[in-house]
Amino acid sequence: MTGTSLSAVHIEGLSKFYGDVGALVDLDLDVAPGEVVGYLGPNGAGKTTTIRLLLGLARATAGRAEVFGVDCQRRPVEAHRRLAFVPGEANLWPELTGAETLHVLGQVHGRVDEAYRNRLVERFDLDTSKKVRAYSKGNRQKVLLVAALTTRADLLVLDEPTSGLDPLMEQAFRASVAEARDRGQTIFLSSHVLSEVEALCDRVAILRQGRLVESGTLDQMRRLSAVSVEARFAGRVPDLSGLEGVDGAVVEGGVLRASVSGRIEPFLAVIAQAGVSRLVVREPSLEELFLALYGESPQQPEAVPASAG
Amino acid sequence: MQAELAPGPPAWARLIARTVIARRTVRKSVRSAVLWGYVFGITVVSSAVSYAGIYKTAAERRQLEVAFGHNLAAGALFGPARQLQDVAGFTVFKSSMTVMVIGAVWGLLTSTRLLRGEEDAGRWELLASGETDLAGAATQGLCGLAVAACVVWALTAVAVVAVGRWSLHVGAPAAVYFATALTAGAALFLGFGALTSQLAASRRQAASYAGVVLGVSYGLRMVGDAVSGLHWLVWLSPLGWVEQLRPLTAPQPWAFAPIVGATLLSAWAAVCLAGRRDVGGSTLADRSSRVPRLGLLSGPLAFTLRLARPAVTWWACVLAASGVLLGTVAKASGTTIVGSSVRQVFSRLGATGSGAAAFLGVAFVILAMVVAFQAVAHVATARREEVEGRALHLLAGPVSRSGWFGAWLAVATGSLVLSCLVAGAASWAGVALQGARAGFWSVMAAGVNMLAPSIFVMGAGTLAFGVLPRATVPVMYAVLGWSALVDLVAGFTPQSHWVLDTSLFHHMAAAPAVGVDWKADGIVVGAGVLMALVGWRGLLRRDLQLG
Numbered sequence: 056m057t058g059t060s061l062s063a064v065h066i067e068g069l070s071k072f073y074g075d076v077g078a079l080v081d082l083d084l085d086v087a088p089g090e091v092v093g094y095l096g097p098n099g100a101g102k103t104t105t106i107r108l109l110l111g112l113a114r115a116t117a118g119r120a121e122v123f124g125v126d127c128q129r130r131p132v133e134a135h136r137r138l139a140f141v142p143g144e145a146n147l148w149p150e151l152t153g154a155e156t157l158h159v160l161g162q163v164h165g166r167v168d169e170a171y172r173n174r175l176v177e178r179f180d181l182d183t184s185k186k187v188r189a190y191s192k193g194n195r196q197k198v199l200l201v202a203a204l205t206t207r208a209d210l211l212v213l214d215e216p217t218s219g220l221d222p223l224m225e226q227a228f229r230a231s232v233a234e235a236r237d238r239g240q241t242i243f244l245s246s247h248v249l250s251e252v253e254a255l256c257d258r259v260a261i262l263r264q265g266r267l268v269e270s271g272t273l274d275q276m277r278r279l280s281a282v283s284v285e286a287r288f289a290g291r292v293p294d295l296s297g298l299e300g301v302d303g304a305v306v307e308g309g310v311l312r313a314s315v316s317g318r319i320e321p322f323l324a325v326i327a328q329a330g331v332s333r334l335v336v337r338e339p340s341l342e343e344l345f346l347a348l349y350g351e352s353p354q355q356p357e358a359v360p361a362s363a364g
Numbered sequence: 365m366q367a368e369l370a371p372g373p374p375a376w377a378r379l380i381a382r383t384v385i386a387r388r389t390v391r392k393s394v395r396s397a398v399l400w401g402y403v404f405g406i407t408v409v410s411s412a413v414s415y416a417g418i419y420k421t422a423a424e425r426r427q428l429e430v431a432f433g434h435n436l437a438a439g440a441l442f443g444p445a446r447q448l449q450d451v452a453g454f455t456v457f458k459s460s461m462t463v464m465v466i467g468a469v470w471g472l473l474t475s476t477r478l479l480r481g482e483e484d485a486g487r488w489e490l491l492a493s494g495e496t497d498l499a500g501a502a503t504q505g506l507c508g509l510a511v512a513a514c515v516v517w518a519l520t521a522v523a524v525v526a527v528g529r530w531s532l533h534v535g536a537p538a539a540v541y542f543a544t545a546l547t548a549g550a551a552l553f554l555g556f557g558a559l560t561s562q563l564a565a566s567r568r569q570a571a572s573y574a575g576v577v578l579g580v581s582y583g584l585r586m587v588g589d590a591v592s593g594l595h596w597l598v599w600l601s602p603l604g605w606v607e608q609l610r611p612l613t614a615p616q617p618w619a620f621a622p623i624v625g626a627t628l629l630s631a632w633a634a635v636c637l638a639g640r641r642d643v644g645g646s647t648l649a650d651r652s653s654r655v656p657r658l659g660l661l662s663g664p665l666a667f668t669l670r671l672a673r674p675a676v677t678w679w680a681c682v683l684a685a686s687g688v689l690l691g692t693v694a695k696a697s698g699t700t701i702v703g704s705s706v707r708q709v710f711s712r713l714g715a716t717g718s719g720a721a722a723f724l725g726v727a728f729v730i731l732a733m734v735v736a737f738q739a740v741a742h743v744a745t746a747r748r749e750e751v752e753g754r755a756l757h758l759l760a761g762p763v764s765r766s767g768w769f770g771a772w773l774a775v776a777t778g779s780l781v782l783s784c785l786v787a788g789a790a791s792w793a794g795v796a797l798q799g800a801r802a803g804f805w806s807v808m809a810a811g812v813n814m815l816a817p818s819i820f821v822m823g824a825g826t827l828a829f830g831v832l833p834r835a836t837v838p839v840m841y842a843v844l845g846w847s848a849l850v851d852l853v854a855g856f857t858p859q860s861h862w863v864l865d866t867s868l869f870h871h872m873a874a875a876p877a878v879g880v881d882w883k884a885d886g887i888v889v890g891a892g893v894l895m896a897l898v899g900w901r902g903l904l905r906r907d908l909q910l911g
Contacts, residue, residue, distance in 0.1 A: 107907070107908070110759075110760050112756070112759060112760065112907065112908040113907040113908065114905065114906065114907055131764070132762050132763070132764045133762075135760060135761055135762045135763075136762045139761075140760040140761075142753070142756060142757075142760075144753055144910075146752050146753035146754055146756075147754065147757070148671065148754055149484070149566065150566075150568070152653070152654060152656055154656035155656050155657065155658065155661060158656065158658055158661050159661040159667055160757060160761070162661055162662050162663060162667075163663065163664065163667075163757075163758055163761045163762070163763055164761050164762065165762060182653070183656075184653040184654065184655070184656070185652055185653050186652050186653070186654070188484065188565070188566055188652070189565075189650075189652035189653075199757070
């Protein structure tokens with residue numbers, strides 16, 4: 056067995072060009088069996104393109120993609136036997152009922168845990184006697200989620216799976232993914248819901264304009280990125296301009312907020328000398344990490360130069 | 365403190381916003397309106413020209429009058445035959461019922477597609493959230509449909525006025541009256557379709573309800589025209605009202621009253637109901653729940669059959685009805701194929717000899733065009749399954765593209781075979797009902813003979829589906845339209861064999877007038893299969909197309 060075949064997902068130099076436009080450029084990515092990986096990026100970053108290439112629904116311009124060692128481009132059907140997929144757009148057959156849709160999708164996949172399906176139908180509060188055309192978008196999405204989860208496939212490929220779900224159902228989804236993870240299933244989750252990714256995923260890969268810009272565990276990413284600090288001063292707020300690693304400093308009512316990257320000791324020395332009365336240091340959230348990668352920062356009060364007041 | 369509001373958009377911008385649905389409806393309906401306007405016009409022109417070309421002598425026209433003038437079966441199918449010794453009377457008899465029914469089908473399908481279909485697709489919600497409300501949106505949709513109806517009428521009128529001047533020898537007012545009568549069915553069923561779009565819960569259901577109205581309407585008219593003492597039934601039928609306009613023969617303009625009244629009433633009711641129901645809901649109680657029916661859900665082939673089952677059934681019924689109709693009139697029509705000019709036209713269309721067999725020979729060539737249209741519909745459905753993202757659920761599972769599309773082709777082929785057999789059997793039954801003699805097996809062979817052109821069309825569609833998917837439907841229509849045009853025109857004017865050879869239907873023997881040319885059929889089917897294989901290969905190599 057090669058090292059490649061050990062991966063649940065192995066992507067190597069994968070590219071997709073439409074004419075001169077690169078939808079995905081030279082992507083390398085590995086997902087270990089049992090791992091839950093969040094796949095992030097703004098609209099048009101190439102997430103769905105990656106998934107279509109991974110499923111063999113689109114032809115790669117270059118590179119390869121494998122699922123449990125099976126080449127998805129050359130042997131897609133064999134690869135599909137190991138996975139279940141939930142797309143973001145739940146277009147189903149309007150004249151079938153929910154139960155009929157679950158039945159046909161289960162029959163097509165060839166394996167269904169019926170007891171688990173019944174539990175999921177209850178958990179997602181899905182009325183399967185209704186025709187699909189009478190379902191809301193969220194209910195159609197539930198049908199696809201239940202269909203995918205009940206296959207107990209080794210790999211779940213989920214592309215924006217919770218679009219249209221209400222917060223209660225979002226919790227049901229998280230519980231179901233956690234169960235799948237506990238059973239050792241691998242999950243490849245493309246999502247815009249960063250809190251969901253933060254709660255569920257062991258590792259995150261971030262795409263930008265078709266290229267992978269960041270990949271690692273959240274801890275790794277946090278260690279490499281700036282921490283958020285909030286310091287309250289009884290007296291004058293110190294001037295931090297010129298201090299290496301300090302960015303985005305704003306002062307409001309004697310409170311300094313800034314992000315500090317690299318060594319934090321010089322920053323601590325300066326504020327200790329200025330008489331800091333309260334200090335909160337916080338690791339960045341996934342949202343902050345994500346936005347930082349795209350050159351934006353979370354919404355903050357109107358900036359005041361740090362040297363002021 | 366109240367925030368200062370930005371000034372509203374200018375009046376012209378508000379007008380544009382308030383007519384967006386109407387303009388969109390016009391845009392989406394005008395193409396088919398133009399197409400059918402031309403078809404209706406050409407139908408009238410060809411009827412007039414063919415009468416002059418086929419029935420040249422007074423004796424031949426008398427023969428026609430004798431055959432159809434008091435033929436109850438023909439009257440039931442096509443309406444009363446009046447003044448058949450005159451080109452105007454024949455043109456009205458030949459074209460009115462056909463155009464009226466096709467116009468009605470176009471009307472109901474167009475209005476349910478653009479009103480209910482848009483709602484099913486979720487676009488109506490977006491459109492109706494602009495500078496309008498639900499009743500206003502329906503009003504705009506109806507205004508757009510009215511423009512489409514005017515386009516159909518105008519194009520038909522241009523053709524009828526032209527042919528009226530040169531062939532029918534009638535003035536412009538009479539010709540415009542005839543064009544209005546021809547397209548009145550379309551207007552009526554645009555209205556009925558709009559109404560059923562508000563009553564039903566889906567486009568398919570709305571089209572079915574309007575289809576039932578059309579079927580009942582045709583049935584009532586048929587009985588009213590065929591059974592003495594029950595003529596009053598014609599006045600219960602919307603198609604009967606249109607028939608009572610009697611253009612060019614004995615005009616009754618007051619018959620416009622129920623037509624206009626019913627159209628306006630349907631439109632008004634549609635607007636009222638649209639304003640009272642929820643988006644996506646229905647006025648009539650909908651059975652949105654049911655006990656699961658798990659038959660034909662066990663794999664790609666069975667599932668495709670389940671999806672295609674309504675269409676397969678519908679087409680089989682259409683071919684059965686057409687077969688019975690043509691079989692029923694075959695004997696009477698066959699007796700009119702007596703003069704040398706009539707025989708010449710039939711022989712140009714491939715049918716030698718005379719009698720019911722010669723008529724059926726040409727009838728089966730025309731039915732083959734309908735069967736080829738069925739092939740277009742099946743491949744177009746597979747294409748929709750791909751583009752609208754439903755095929756994705758199967759293709760992202762362990763179903764190969766070959767398996768998925770192969771299932772569609774298998775079901776389509778089975779459906780075509782079924783339609784051909786049903787048409788053959790139904791035609792034989794129609795002929796037998798009239799007491800004419802026709803061999804069962806020769807008529808069944810004539811039915812099977814219709815398969816070859818449709819397989820070719822399906823092959824061309826598969827080729828495009830694999831290589832240039834966006835062109836799938838246009839390519840099939842181009843092959844079908846060109847072949848039909850060349851073959852039908854060839855019946856009345858001699859054509860070069862180079863042109864004739866480009867028509868699929870020219871290679872089809874006009875059985876049962878002549879024996880089936882199995883060798884020619886084999887070559888046409890072989891060419892279709894070859895194209896399908898190339899297209900299949902392309903399908904395996906291309907990206908799946910979504911949205």
